[in-house]
Amino acid sequence: MRVLLVTGKGGVGKTTVSAATALASADAGYRTLVTSTDPAHSLADAFDLPLGDTPSNVVPNLDGQQIDGQRQLAKHWGQINDQLKAVFNWGGVTGIEAEEFLVFPGMDELFALLEVNDHVRSGKYDVIVVDCAPTAETLRLLSLPEVLSWYFERVMPTERKIMRAARPVLERVTKLPMPSEAVFAAADNIFANIEDVKRLLADSAITTARIVINPEKMVVNEARRTYSYLSLFGYAVDAVIVNRVLPDSIDDPYFKEWQRVQARHLVSIDESFPDTSRLRLRLFDEEMVGLDRLRILGGELFGDHDPIASYEARPPFVITEEESDVIMTLTVGYADEGELDVIRHGDELYVTVGPYRRAFILPDSLKRRIVSGAKLSGVELKVRFSLEETNG
Ligand SMILES: Nc1ncnc2c1ncn2[C@@H]1O[C@H](COP(=O)(O)OP(=O)(O)O)[C@@H](O)[C@H]1O
Ligand SMILES: [Mg+2]
Numbered sequence: 001m002r003v004l005l006v007t008g009k010g011g012v013g014k015t016t017v018s019a020a021t022a023l024a025s026a027d028a029g030y031r032t033l034v035t036s037t038d039p040a041h042s043l044a045d046a047f048d049l050p051l052g053d054t055p056s057n058v059v060p061n062l063d064g065q066q067i068d069g070q071r072q073l074a075k076h077w078g079q080i081n082d083q084l085k086a087v088f089n090w091g092g093v094t095g096i097e098a099e100e101f102l103v104f105p106g107m108d109e110l111f112a113l114l115e116v117n118d119h120v121r122s123g124k125y126d127v128i129v130v131d132c133a134p135t136a137e138t139l140r141l142l143s144l145p146e147v148l149s150w151y152f153e154r155v156m157p158t159e160r161k162i163m164r165a166a167r168p169v170l171e172r173v174t175k176l177p178m179p180s181e182a183v184f185a186a187a188d189n190i191f192a193n194i195e196d197v198k199r200l201l202a203d204s205a206i207t208t209a210r211i212v213i214n215p216e217k218m219v220v221n222e223a224r225r226t227y228s229y230l231s232l233f234g235y236a237v238d239a240v241i242v243n244r245v246l247p248d249s250i251d252d253p254y255f256k257e258w259q260r261v262q263a264r265h266l267v268s269i270d271e272s273f274p275d276t277s278r279l280r281l282r283l284f285d286e287e288m289v290g291l292d293r294l295r296i297l298g299g300e301l302f303g304d305h306d307p308i309a310s311y312e313a314r315p316p317f318v319i320t321e322e323e324s325d326v327i328m329t330l331t332v333g334y335a336d337e338g339e340l341d342v343i344r345h346g347d348e349l350y351v352t353v354g355p356y357r358r359a360f361i362l363p364d365s366l367k368r369r370i371v372s373g374a375k376l377s378g379v380e381l382k383v384r385f386s387l388e389e390t391n392g
Contacts, residue, residue, distance in 0.1 A: 001120060001206050002030075002308045005235075007132040008212035009222045010040070013243040013281070016288050017212050018131035019046040020298035023291065024307035025127045026062035033063045033119055036131040037112035041066040043131055048290045055119075059291065063125075067115050069108025076111050080186055109133050110194070117197045127308050204236035208310050212241045215265035224272050225361045231317060238311040240273045241301070242266070244283040272359070277311035317360070326366060326385040330358070332376070342374040342383055353381060 006018040015036070022034035033055055036043045043066055044051040047058055053071055055063040119128055201207045209230055213223045223240065230237050245266070246259050269278060281301050288297045298307065305311075318329045332353040339354040347367050349360045353376070369385035376382075 001125075002127045003116070003120065003200065003207040004127070004129045004308065005132050005201075005207065005209040006129065006212060007209055007226060008134070009219050010134040012212045012214050012219055013241075014038070014134075014212050015042045015046050015131050016294070016297065017210070017241055017243065017281075017301070018129050019043060020288075020294040020301060021210075021307050022062060022064075022127075022129040023059070023294050024298035024302055025129065026059060027295070028307060029061065030126040030308060031061055031124065032127040032129065033065065033125045034058075034129040034131065035065040035067055035116060035119070037067055037069065037109055037116070038131055038133045039069055039108065040133075046289060046294065067112040069112045072111035072115055073108045076114060076186070076190055077107070080183055080190075113197050114190075114193045117193060117200060120200060121196075201235055204310075208236045208238035210239045210241055211237060212243055213269065214244045215242060215262040215269065217265065220265055220269055220272060221361070224359075227273065227276075228361050229363055236310075237276050239277045239279055240269065241279045241281060242269060243281045245280050247282045274358070279311075322384075324387055325372070326369060328366070328383045328385065330381045330383070331379055332358075332381045337376055340374065340376055340381070342371060342381075344371045349383070351381065351383070 004021060006014050006021065008014050015038070018034055018036070022032050026032040034043065035055070041051075043064055047064060049058060049064070050056075051058075051064045051066045053066065053068040055065040058064045116128060116130055119125060211223050211226055213219050227237055227240075246255055246262055248259075250259070279301060281297065284293075284297070286293070288294060301307075320327045320329065328349075330351060332351070336354075339352075341350075341352040343350040343352075347362050349362055349371070351358045351360070366385050368388070370388050371383060372386035373384040374381060375384075
């Protein structure tokens with residue numbers, strides 16, 4: 001079983017790369033599904049074929065699907081939603097206001113991922129390629145089940161047995177709408193599913209992410225952030241796909257400056273992702289839509305490489321906790337303590353170890369902390385983050 005997540009900023013070429021990867025996988029003989037959790041669906045446009053909410057056949061070995069997040073949401077969340085709404089109404093929160101509380105951002109995406117999990121369990125496919133939404137927001141959400149717990153704990157008492165005994169009394173006294181057994185069962189089911197998805201995505205033998213970028217400043221910055229987040233949460237990134245690279249063969253003066261700009265960003269991309277394979281894909285001279293062109297693009301992207309085989313993936317850093325401190329461990333190679341320099345600048349951390357230099361965009365959880373120490377042991381650098389000291 002193999003799950004490939006294709007992510008990146010809007011417009012960089014995620015859908016095109018997803019479609020081409022899936023097609024290459026199917027042509028190589030793997031039973032493949034390509035599915036899209038991005039609400040801005042365009043898989044059907046990429047293949048130039050109709051696709052719907054249930055998988056349909058594209059070519060032999062390949063099914064395609066555009067998940068309707070709203071429908072998935074209604075399917076999994078409907079019952080719970082009704083319960084929550086009743087509670088809000090009881091508390092005097094009604095109409096639009098209640099609706100606002102009931103659905104949090106990224107929720108339909110989360111449910112789309114639960115659908116992916118169902119496909120994994122079905123055993124129907126060897127490979128599932130997921131054309132993801134523009135950011136790692138979904139993956140972050142999965143790492144924060146507290147968001148969901150928050151809902152359940154506040155609005156639905158989790159002590160089910162107590163509830164069962166107390167329901168008749170409570171209903172009489174308070175008229176607070178009590179969740180039924182069916183609602184509890186639905187909630188349990190969602191929790192179990194989310195746990196399953198988390199396990200699936202964190203297993204790097206099964207799941208790896210490929211980040212699609214373009215050699216442009218904003219895109220590279222966002223990709224670095226995504227990379228940090230994915231690593232932070234233990235998801236393996238096995239390739240960065242640099243798309244729309246202007247070929248050297250273009251010598252039209254109109255593009256000269258663009259080529260220089262891209263060359264600069266290509267260097268910064270190499271520096272930003274030294275531990276991950278970087279694949280380049282040229283800007284083609286036409287829109288890469290339809291099976292024939294996707295096959296050409298896939299051929300240039302993968303060459304002789306098995307499209308689903310993992311490229312080398314090493315997490316850029318590992319986060320651990322030590323009492324109230326957070327330790328970020330980076331593999332930096334051998335160096336003397338004197339060659340070491342760690343500078344925190346805004347939301348970035350610059351690490352220089354001899355000739356080795358890396359800049360990391362810090363995740364939110366570390367941004368609120370100060371760097372209180374850095375220590376080299378062997379090839380590992382441990383950077384300590386402490387909570388800001390309060391004055392007085
Ligand atoms: N390397 C490329 N050369 C030429 N056109 C491309 C290339 N990559 C993507 N495109 C085109 O760019 C458009 C946007 O790509 P798409 O894959 O839909 O981006 P995303 O899914 O990231 O929003 C599509 O029309 C696609 O055919
Ligand atoms: Mg897309």
